[in-house]
Amino acid sequence: RKEVEQDPGPFNVPEGATVAFNCTYSNSASQSFFWYRQDCRKEPKLLMSVYSSGNEDGRFTAQLNRASQYISLLIRDSKLSDSATYLCVVKGSSASKIIFGSGTRLSIRP
Amino acid sequence: NAGVTQTPKFQVLKTGQSMTLQCAQDMNHNSMYWYRQDPGMGLRLIYYSASEGTTDKGEVPNGYNVSRLNKREFSLRLESAAPSQTSVYFCASTVGSGNTEAFFGQGTRLTVV
Numbered sequence: 001r002k003e004v005e006q007d008p009g010p011f012n013v014p015e016g017a018t019v020a021f022n023c024t025y026s027n028s029a030s031q032s033f034f035w036y037r038q039d040c041r042k043e044p045k046l047l048m049s050v051y052s053s054g055n056e057d058g059r060f061t062a063q064l065n066r067a068s069q070y071i072s073l074l075i076r077d078s079k080l081s082d083s084a085t086y087l088c089v090v091k092g093s094s095a096s097k098i099i100f101g102s103g104t105r106l107s108i109r110p
Numbered sequence: 111n112a113g114v115t116q117t118p119k120f121q122v123l124k125t126g127q128s129m130t131l132q133c134a135q136d137m138n139h140n141s142m143y144w145y146r147q148d149p150g151m152g153l154r155l156i157y158y159s160a161s162e163g164t165t166d167k168g169e170v171p172n173g174y175n176v177s178r179l180n181k182r183e184f185s186l187r188l189e190s191a192a193p194s195q196t197s198v199y200f201c202a203s204t205v206g207s208g209n210t211e212a213f214f215g216q217g218t219r220l221t222v223v
Contacts, residue, residue: 003169006152032208032210034211042216042217043200043214043215043216043217044153044200044214045214046211046212049211087152087153089212097155097158097160097166097168098143098155098158098202098204098212099155099169100145100152100153100154100155101152102151102152103151103152
């Protein structure tokens, strides 16, 4: 079983829609959680960290449920520019090990 | 403002050839990583170095070796390249501890024929 699992999608939604991605992780000792965004043929870049209390950054909301070992990302009022692959990232129990999920591909249509 | 620099950006190898991918960061980060990404897949961790002088296996270490040359540099070596190692390779670095962002190089596109 992979340490970090994501719904691979693809998600194809109209502009203005709300879309949610989910991610589960297997190691209960994991310490830090992130969502990264990756555009086609580019390197991943940090979208947002995920905190236990949940956090919001503009149209993006991230949630963490440690009991269920579950992370989510909600995108409201989606824009064409949100089209990308979204990667769930978990910092493991051992010092500095960082594991990526396989990514969820999102396409926003006009 | 270089950040993480990888060389080369593109490489074609013949089966059985060897090569070293270079990575350097100028952010004084403690931890460095090598990942591979295959088409339609996420990143899989090959090796990482939590701090200068240490290296550890990741999810897919077979066929690779690494060297943490100093705090700035972390190289990945393919001793005998195989077609299954055709992939995009990313190097990354972080401060190391805590909830800190990983910064990535632009990737090396490697094809083994």
